[in-house]
Amino acid sequence: MVKLSEKELAAWEKKRDLNAELLQSLREMKRGDWARKTEFITQPDGSVRRIITRRDGTIEKDEIIPAEKALVATARAATGLSQAAFAKLLGVSVRTLQEWEQGRKMPSGAAATLLKVASRHPEVLQELAA
Template identity: 45%
Template sequence: MPLTEKELMERDAKRNIGEELLASILEVKAGLHGDVHKVEVTEAAEARSKTGLSQPKFAELLGVSVRTLQEWEQGRRSPSGAARSLLHIAAIRPDVFREVLAN
């Protein structure tokens, strides 16, 4: 059963919010609370990020649909053949992609 307004006020009057916040911060810093989730960045997402291009522009340069690029970036599908080679080039030489787009 939820607390009444009066019960809430009585409870909160006894609390030191600043102290509670400080204690919580110290617990988090000590690693006592919270989970760490690591998201692996796909080669496609990393390559596009290095070029600084939008998904539509990058997909156009690769000759694929934006949806296909999104699938690669989210790890639901993997590129194969020439697309994988182009992604590798984009990752190590993003300037080449920007230059191709400029011309």
Template identity: 40%
Template sequence: MNHLSAIDRRDAKRDIQAELLAGIEEIARNEPAAAHEITQTDVALARQKAQMSQASFAKTLGVSVRTLESWEQGVRRPSGAAQSLIKLFIKNPDFVREALS
């Protein structure tokens, strides 16, 4: 489970409080929020949080298993719509699964 240790390493370096305060300051200044690009570890994290196999996750996203594998390996990047759905899976996988079933 290399991708989980990569996620843990990434998150260990984050200062969530500082990120939240910076976001609030951007809102107060009426500045657009920084965009977050989905990474291969995010795709794997979303699938794991949803407790879905690659085949079922790919079907839910409307892509082939091969495409999902290429996202998880960092070979290709998900489209904007797929990135939005992946972000939702990370935040609330049960809601997304129920809404799409």
């Protein structure tokens, strides 16, 4: 990604049509198009490789998540649900789910147990989400 100078940024902002951009985004979402796609690949040591790919094919992020922090990511990936749908199913906010997935906080109690069920038997949560 190229960083624009102040002058270039101002010129770009001037010619933007935010309404058109928002309408285009809504149409893409309704069609099921994606701007970014996250793929989780379980490694032999229990860690998870997370690859975030943009629609144009560029890789935004490629990282290894340690095994102790990978439970949430693998559970959601196994169900195939979006963050919003998975958080709603668990009864937590999307922000809480993001904190868990990024390893800044760890789920405890019933949430941790439900995540273990989700990772081992994703079909159960998929059925509940339907």
